[in-house]
Amino acid sequence: MFGGLTVALLVLAVVAAGSGQLHVPPAEVVGSLLHRLGLDAGTVPTHPNGDAALWSVRFPRIVMAVLVGAALATGGAVLQGVFGNPLAEPGVVGVSSGAAVGACLAIVTGWTFAGTWTVALLAFVGGLVATGVVYATARAGGRTEVVTLVLTGVAVNAVAGAAVAFLTFLGDTQAREQIVFWQLGSLNGTRWVYVAVVAPLVVIGVAGSLLLARRLDLLALGERSARHLGVDVERLRITAVVVVAVLTAAAVAFCGVIAFVGLVVPHLVRMAVGPGHAVLVPASALGGATLLLGADLVARTAVPYADLPIGMLTALVGGPFFFWLIRRTRASAGGWA
Numbered sequence: 001m002f003g004g005l006t007v008a009l010l011v012l013a014v015v016a017a018g019s020g021q022l023h024v025p026p027a028e029v030v031g032s033l034l035h036r037l038g039l040d041a042g043t044v045p046t047h048p049n050g051d052a053a054l055w056s057v058r059f060p061r062i063v064m065a066v067l068v069g070a071a072l073a074t075g076g077a078v079l080q081g082v083f084g085n086p087l088a089e090p091g092v093v094g095v096s097s098g099a100a101v102g103a104c105l106a107i108v109t110g111w112t113f114a115g116t117w118t119v120a121l122l123a124f125v126g127g128l129v130a131t132g133v134v135y136a137t138a139r140a141g142g143r144t145e146v147v148t149l150v151l152t153g154v155a156v157n158a159v160a161g162a163a164v165a166f167l168t169f170l171g172d173t174q175a176r177e178q179i180v181f182w183q184l185g186s187l188n189g190t191r192w193v194y195v196a197v198v199a200p201l202v203v204i205g206v207a208g209s210l211l212l213a214r215r216l217d218l219l220a221l222g223e224r225s226a227r228h229l230g231v232d233v234e235r236l237r238i239t240a241v242v243v244v245a246v247l248t249a250a251a252v253a254f255c256g257v258i259a260f261v262g263l264v265v266p267h268l269v270r271m272a273v274g275p276g277h278a279v280l281v282p283a284s285a286l287g288g289a290t291l292l293l294g295a296d297l298v299a300r301t302a303v304p305y306a307d308l309p310i311g312m313l314t315a316l317v318g319g320p321f322f323f324w325l326i327r328r329t330r331a332s333a334g335g336w337a
Contacts, residue, residue, distance in 0.1 A: 001269075001272055001273060001283060002282075002283065002286065005283070005286045005287055005290050006286065008290050009066070009286065009289055009290045009293065012290065012293045012294055012297060013062050013066075013293065014026045014029050014030060015297065016058070016062055016065075016293060016296065016297045016300075017029045017054055017058045017059060017062060019297060019300065019301050020053075020058065020300060020301070021305070022047060022049060022050065022053050024045050024047070024050050024053070024054060027042065027043055028042075028043050028044065028045045028046065028050065029045075029054065030042050031043040031044050031045075032044055032045055032050075032051055032054050032055075036055070060190045060191055060192050060194070060195050061187050061188075061190045061296065062293060062296075063195050063199075064187055064190040064194065064195050064198065064254070064255065065187055065289070065292045065293045065296045066289040066292070066293055067195070067198050067199055067202045067251070067289075068187070068198070068202075068251040068255050068258065068292055069261060069265075069288035069289040069290070069291055069292030069293065070202060070206060070285035070286070070288050070289040071198075071201075071202045071205060071206070071247040071248065071250055071251040071285075071288075072090060072247070072248065072251050072258060072261040072262040072265075072288055072292070073261055073262060073265035073266060073269075073284040073285055073287055073288025073289075073291075074205065074206050074209050074247055074281055074284055074285045074288065075089075075090040075205070075209075075243075075244040075247040075248050075251075075262050076088070076089045076090055076261070076262025076263055076265065076266040076284065076288075077209070077265075077266035077269070077270075077277070077280050077281050077284040078209050078212065078216070078240050078243060078244050078277075078281070079092060079093070079240070079241075079244050079262070080266055080267075080270075081212075081216035081217075081219065081220065081240070081277055081280075082146075082216070082219070082236075082237055082240045082241070083146050083149075083150070084146070084219070084220060085146075086266075086267045086270065086325070087263070087325065087326070088150075088263075089260070089262040089263035090244055090247070090248040090262045091157070091248075091259070091262070092150060092153045092154075093130075093131050093134050093135070093149070093153050093241055093244060093245065094130035094131055094133070094134045094153050094156040094157055094160065095127040095128070095130060095131045095244070095245050095248040095249055095252075096127065096248060096252055096257050096259075097130060097156065097157045097160035097161060097164075098126040098127045098128070098129055098130020098131065098133075098156070098160055099123040099124065099126050099127035099130075099248075099249055099252045099253065099257070100123070100126070100160065100164050100182070100183060100252075100257055101126050101130070101160050101163045101164055101167070102122035102123045102124070102125055102126020102127070102129075103119050103120075103122060103123040103126070103179075103182050103256075104163075104164050104167040104168065104171075104179050104182075105122055105126070105167060106118045106119040106121075106122040106123075107119060107167075107171065107175050107178045107179055107182070108167045108168075108170055108171040108175050108179075119182075120194070120197075120253040120254050121253075123249070123252060123253045124249045124250065124253040127245060127248060127249030127252065127253070128245055128246070128249055130156055130160060131241060131242075131244075131245035131249075132245075133156055134149065134152050134153050134156050135149070135238070135241055137152045137156075138151075138152040138153075142234065143234060144234065144237055144238075149237075164179070164183070167179070168180075181256070181309065182256040182257070183256060183257050183311070184256060184257070184309030184310075184311045184312050185252075185255055185256035185257050185258040185259075185309055185310050185311025185312075185314075186255065186256055186299075186307065186309050186310055186311070187255055187296050187299075187310060188307045190254065190255075194254045197250075197254075198250050198251070198253070198254060201246055201247070201250035202247065202250055202251070204246070205243050205244075205246050205247035205250070206247070206281070206282075206285055208239075208243045209243055209247075209277075209281045210278070210281055210282065212236065212239065212240055212243070212277070213276075213277035213278040213280075213281055214277075214278070215231050215236050216236070216240070216277045217275075217276060217277055217278075218231050219231060219233065219236060220275060248262070255310075256309075256311060257311055258292070258310060258311045258314055259311055259314055259315045259318060260314050260315055260317065260318020260319070260321070260322065261288055261291060261292060261314055261318070262288075263318060263321075263322060263325075264291075264317070264318050264321050264322075265284050265287045265288045265291055266280065266284045267325060268287065269283045269284045269287050291314075292310070292314075295310050295313045295314055295317075296310055298313060299313055
């Protein structure tokens with residue numbers, strides 16, 4: 001599975017780099033990469049703007065798609081392990097809705113205290129704040145129950161949705177268009193400076209998730225069993241939620257809300273490789289990167305001279321899958337009671 005996903009990711013990256021209004025053959029894409037690495041091999045792009053298009057527009061977008069897909073899928077895998085439920089995904093803890101409020105606030109007010117980074121900065125902060133509110137509200141008596149955490153997340157998501165609606169109402173036509181576009185998600189306009197901000201956060205988040213793998217496996221035995229085996233369940237939950245919040249906030253800060261990647265990918269990977277998080281986490285990261293890169297390729301090329309919102313495409317795939325997952329879970333469990 002790792003070999004197949006790696007090959008698929010590399011092939012998709014080469015195809016995505018060469019696809020678009022300015023077509024670059026795959027051999028020239030590989031040649032451009034080799035020449036940048038100092039290897040005098042392959043053919044460089046023959047079009048006068050080919051090399052500039054690859055390195056200024058397409059390669060940053062490809063790397064961002066890989067990072068965002070890996071972050072969302074890894075966050076989903078960790079959160080499903082914490083909740084012990086394959087229906088969990090990063091949006092449950094309110095990070096996506098909080099990020100949306102932060103971004104909408106920057107768009108409507110026109111704040112520019114951080115220059116072009118203002119929207120992304122407030123989105124990142126909003127995601128972390130919302131997650132903090134969810135966890136602090138759900139915590140009582142030094143413990144946090146999973147059901148309470150989920151219900152609190154639902155309430156915070158509802159409040160955040162109302163806040164986004166209110167800000168949309170206050171904004172002018174241009175602000176409303178920006179809000180709608182941000183909520184649908186897009187990798188359009190990605191630059192290397194954005195990649196340089198997101199990459200360290202994603203690497204740290206994925207590495208942190210791998211460090212939690214063994215304790216998440218023990219938690220799957222049940223809270224009481226995990227405690228007897230030396231796991232501090234409360235600390236594990238806090239750490240996992242923080243890791244998921246950082247991963248998801250970093251993913252949505254520059255690209256907007258991208259739904260269902262954190263739900264679909266970990267569940268499919270778990271069906272293929274089993275529940276062990278030492279394998280599940282890296283496989284989910286690789287699968288999420290491949291899925292989002294493929295979705296972005298479709299978003300850029302499906303309609304000529306148009307860039308479809310990538311969040312719309314992932315929702316079109318994830319919605320029916322979510323419905324199938326609910327039906328399958330209900331059938332295998334013999335009902336919800």
